Amino acid sequence: MAKRDVSAGRSLQWSLLRAFLAVVETGSLSAASHRVSATQPTLSRQIRELESILGTPLFVRGARGLDPTEAALRLVDDARAMAAAADAITLKALGQSTTLSGTVRLTSSVMVANMWLPRILAELRIAEPDIQIELIPSDLNQNLLRRDADIAIRMADPTQDALIARKLGEAPVGLYGAQSYIARRGRPTTMNELITHDVIGFDRSEVILKLYAAAGHSVAREAFPIRCDDQMVGWGLLMAGAGLGFAQVMLGEREETLERLDFDLVPPMPVWLVMHEEVRSSARIRRVADFLAASLKRLL
Incomplete structure (x- = not known):
């Protein structure tokens, strides 16, 4: 009797490759779980499922975490290409939104989030009660291309391609x-x-x-x-x-x-409002961006 291929009939889902890529790029299940907002047991199960489909181990435990095998390294470029395609689809879908409701993810430095934005966001809540804001205070630049955030307030010139940036002024x-x-x-x-x-x-x-x-x-x-x-x-x-x-x-x-x-x-520090070009046609994101821009210009 011929030996049955264990991967027969099983699809290579994007969720499995997403988990794989997160572990490769962060080096551990704990760090990867924060990136993709999943639990460590879920990621561990997804990695085991992917290894079963591919019929080869993808990671070995090293001194600093999980090290990718040679087989895993050969998959990284293709997985990243799929991630870029998935992100592009998400961004284009967001760009089709015409309603002033839903969630907008906003990131800024910790200082700006604490000292500039509370009053501005309170005013935005009154003006647009159906828009929800997820605020990400971080002194690390969030990746707008990967949709870590929809809008960023930055104190340095944007360097990523495919970003729309407005310089709002300078902060001495x-x-x-x-x-x-x-x-x-x-x-x-x-x-x-x-x-x-x-x-x-x-x-x-x-x-x-x-x-x-x-x-x-x-x-x-x-x-x-x-x-x-x-x-x-x-x-x-x-x-x-x-x-x-x-x-x-x-x-x-x-x-x-x-x-x-x-x-x-x-x-003086330049103050930029930045977002991905694919989301500027989203009504809610554009509304939040315009509100922030006007408010920050007055503040500056």
Whole structure:
């Protein structure tokens, strides 16, 4: 009797390849589950099903997680092509929406999400009660091509192709100190004085190190006695008088307890509203984008 092919009659569903690609690109079931919004047991089952259909193992457990086998690596390019095609179909379908209802995913930096958007989104809820907003605060750029978000507010020039970007203005940045800190340590007026002060720095980011170097003072990260990459935490430290800190001028000028120092180290940050070209014909996404653009222009 001929041996029966175990994969006979079983279709290679996109959901299986989607799970496979997520595990390849993240290296673990836990990270992949966050990417595709599925549980780890579901992903594990999908990987086993795909291995059964293909008749070959796709992953081996390594020191840092799941390592793809040679067979898996040969599938990656084709799986990514299918992912791009699926994303394109989704984006085009979204673009056909003509109703002012449904969900719009919006992403911005953590600082913008906390300090700029609450009032704007409250006004949007009144204006468009049938539109729901999913807000993604993140200092990492979400992938609009993969539909991690429909609209992004970014502080850097967009680089991805197939994106529609509107520059809304610029947000100046200044160096500030709480009155309590200045009363305790004094007000620096030169770079030589500034490097002797407590300045709130970043942990992993080298942005402030590069600003100092551009001003002629190369320092190590240890020059900043408190370091944190979360800008909202940095804002709280600044307000508490833990050190001097860089802040958006529009925010710093609102606070009576903060004083701006006479240092011009940071160029203004461009503010862009970005979305994929395929979704701009969606009535709800276009409405949210236009509302955000008008509100942010007034704010800036």
